[in-house]
Amino acid sequence: MDKFLLRQQVLERLAEDLLEVEEAVRVAHEAATHEENIAENKYDTLGLEAAYLATGQARRAEAIRHAMAHWRQFHPRPYDANQGIQIGALVCLVDANDRQLQLFLGPEGGSMKLVSGAHLVQVISSEAPLGKAMLGKCEGDEVSIQVSPHQQQFEVLRVH
Structure with a gap:
């Protein structure tokens, strides 16, 4: 992508x-x-x-x-594993049911779904709860957010 x-x-x-x-x-x-x-x-x-x-x-x-x-x-930069996920990262998360979620972390105001090739990509802001939770994480790390009474957990599969 x-x-x-x-x-x-x-x-x-x-x-x-x-x-x-x-x-x-x-x-x-x-x-x-x-x-x-x-x-x-x-x-x-x-x-x-x-x-x-x-x-x-x-x-x-x-x-x-x-x-x-x-x-x-906004000019996305390449992923730097030393800094972890930052604005501009393309992230693939997987949930407990093995469903993958493709995310593009960008500046505010761009929350939307886009199609890139055969993939659906959710664009989110670093200010969104999931965006905040991902900042600084690396491949293999867990990301969790509280959504109403439920805790959602993901694993970072890939970052570009």
Whole structure:
């Protein structure tokens, strides 16, 4: 799996998400300012609700722009066994049922699933619970996280 290709896929997906959110902002803004949505009394809140929606969508757009900036500046480095897993690592974990999980550890804002060849790759941030738990680990180490009442454990099979 090519880390730089995965990085490019993340940027493309974020760009698609940004276009969708910007369209949602435009539609919500139009609804908020449309003459038919002018409040006729204090119980007529359609325009106000559309304005809140437009504000929320605008915040989401800004978050995506912020994530895109982080991903543009991100240049994955080769794995260094002396440092263990760091941002930019491609990690293969295996759980107690021998199910493998392919992870790409990146900067914030890129949580998504991608396809690389025949593999499904989960992109996660180093700020995610599993991302934090993996930092500094090496091949053969165990990684565990608490998910609600259950403890999930994995073994690090491979790191690139």
